[in-house]
Amino acid sequence: MSVACRCAVLRARIAARAVVASALCLYAGAAAAHSGGGPGAGFAAGFAHPFGGGDHLLAMVCVGAWGAQLGSPLRLALPTTFPLMMVAGAALALWGLPLPAVEGGVALSVLALGACIAWCWRAPVWAACALVAGFALLHGYAHGRELPVAADPAGYSLGFVLATGLLHVFGIGLGELGLRASPVALRGFGAAVAAVGAAFVVAALRA
Secondary structure (H helix, E strand, C coil): CCCCHHHHHHHHHHHHHHHHHHHHHHHHHHHHHCCCCCCCHHEEEEECHHHCCHHHHHHHHHHHHHHHHHHHCHHHHHHHHHHHHHHHHHHHHHCCCCCCCCHHHHHHHHHHHEEEEEECCCCCCCHHHHHHHHHHHHHHHHHHCHHHHCCCCHHHHHHHHHHHHHHHHHHHHHHHHHHHHHHHHHHHHHHHHHHHHHHHHHHHCCC
């Protein structure tokens, strides 16, 4: 194996271990992040919310990273689709419309998006947008159920959407960096996220 290949493999392993370690730390906060905004929830609480749950954080970063991996037009289409459909999902929750298996679907989104990056799936534009839209609907629904207990639902929503956008931008940067420095490491990142997503799915099924 050449030196370049060995370096690429090493970077992939380091990236995978870093993601697993970080996500496992976030896993403990995932359930707490779904417990509601609390009586004083406003913009700050909404902005902080995605960073407190490993499932939401990883999914949002992966949307940006996968978009970067796929290139134009999905580099921008996926991070645009997610927040829009997330708002639609929150609206469904506020209207009281039932949506089954929300938590399981949110967990599955981490597994699926990580796998898309790991396999470098060159999805058609319509398929990638449909997949991201479906998962975004579930993420939005999960958070929409928390809005009624927020003191400032509009501020909470604005903060959450802004944080989501920033996580997408971070994911795009991560994906672009991975493509330039080591595509193997980027795929290793996706594999690590998928493994964590599988753990989330198992936990959701046992809940």
